[in-house]
Amino acid sequence: MTVYFIGAGPGDPELLTLKAARLIGACPVCLYAGSLVPEEVVAIAPADARVLDTAPMTLDQTHAEIRAAHERGQDVARVHSGDPSLYGAIAEQIRRLKADGIDYEIVPGVPAYTAAAAALGQELTIPEVAQSIVLTRMSMKSTSMPEGETLENFAATGTTLAIHLGVRALRDIERRLTPLYGVDCPVAVIYRVGWPDQLILRGTLSDIHAKVRAEKITRTALILVGPALSGSHGFPDSALYDPSKPHVLRPRADAGP
Numbered sequence: 001m002t003v004y005f006i007g008a009g010p011g012d013p014e015l016l017t018l019k020a021a022r023l024i025g026a027c028p029v030c031l032y033a034g035s036l037v038p039e040e041v042v043a044i045a046p047a048d049a050r051v052l053d054t055a056p057m058t059l060d061q062t063h064a065e066i067r068a069a070h071e072r073g074q075d076v077a078r079v080h081s082g083d084p085s086l087y088g089a090i091a092e093q094i095r096r097l098k099a100d101g102i103d104y105e106i107v108p109g110v111p112a113y114t115a116a117a118a119a120l121g122q123e124l125t126i127p128e129v130a131q132s133i134v135l136t137r138m139s140m141k142s143t144s145m146p147e148g149e150t151l152e153n154f155a156a157t158g159t160t161l162a163i164h165l166g167v168r169a170l171r172d173i174e175r176r177l178t179p180l181y182g183v184d185c186p187v188a189v190i191y192r193v194g195w196p197d198q199l200i201l202r203g204t205l206s207d208i209h210a211k212v213r214a215e216k217i218t219r220t221a222l223i224l225v226g227p228a229l230s231g232s233h234g235f236p237d238s239a240l241y242d243p244s245k246p247h248v249l250r251p252r253a254d255a256g257p
C-alpha cells in the first residue's frame with residue numbers, strides 16, 4: 001500500500017501528468033484539496049472509490065483516513081494543487097506516514113507560477129534582466145515566515161518575484177516593493193489560472209492594487225513582480241543559440257567531425 005502525493009496542476013484537467021491521471025484513475029481512495037483542485041480532476045477516480053474533499057478536514061482526520069486505507073491494503077491518491085512541494089503541507093503528512101511505517105511517493109505537477117507565465121505568454125527569465133525567480137508567499141493569518149525571508153530581502157536582488165497567498169496584501173506589497181523596484185515596475189496578477197474563470201490583470205506597483213480591488217479578487221491569485229514582465233524587446237539574445245558560442249552539442253560549423 002502506498003500514499004501517492006499527486007500534483008494536480010493549477011486547475012485545468014489537461015495539465016495533469018499522465019502519471020497523475022493514471023494513479024487518480026486507479027487508487028481506491030482519493031483525498032483532494034477541494035479549495036484548489038477542481039472536481040473534474042477527481043472525477044477520473046474509479047466509480048466505487050472513496051473520494052473526500054479535505055478542505056473541511058483536519059490533519060488528524062486526513063491521516064485517520066490514510067491509516068484506515070492502509071489497514072484495508074488500499075492505495076491512496078492524495079491530490080494537491082499545482083506541485084506538492086510548494087506550500088502543499090505535505091511535510092507534516094510525510095512525518096506522520098513515516099512514524100506509522102506507511103510508504104509514500106511524490107508525483108510532481110505543474111505549479112501555478114509556471115502556468116501563470118504560460119497564460120501571460122512570457123518567459124520569466126530574460127537575459128541580463130532577470131535570471132532567477134523567487135517563489136515566496138505572504139504570511140497574512142497563516143504560518144509565519146522565517147526571519148530573513150522578507151519581501152525587502154528578496155527584492156534587493158531586483159529579480160522576478162512570484163508571490164503566493166498574497167492578493168489580499170497587495171497594498172502592503174506595493175508599499176514595500178516600490179522603494180526597491182520603482183513605481184513603474186510591471187506586476188501581473190493571475191487569478192485562477194487554468195480555470196474557466198481565469199483572469200489576468202496587468203499593471204504596475206502604483207496601480208495594480210486598485211485594478212485587483214475593482215475586480216473583487218480576494219483569493220487564488222498569483223502575483224508576479226519584476227522588470228522581466230515588461231515585455232520589452234530591448235534585451236540581448238541568450239548565449240544558448242549564439243553561433244559564436246559553440247558547445248558540445250553544437251560545435252562550430254567549421255570544426256569538422
Ligand SMILES: C[S@@+](CC[C@H](N)C(=O)[O-])C[C@H]1O[C@@H](n2cnc3c(N)ncnc32)[C@H](O)[C@@H]1O
Binds near residue numbers: 112165
Ligand atoms: C497553498 S498554495 C499552493 C501552491 C501550489 N502547490 C503550486 O504549486 O502552485 C495556494 C496559492 O498558490 C497560488 N495558486 C494556486 N493555484 C492557483 C491558480 N490556479 N491560479 C492562481 N494562483 C494559484 C495562489 O497564490 C494561492 O493562494
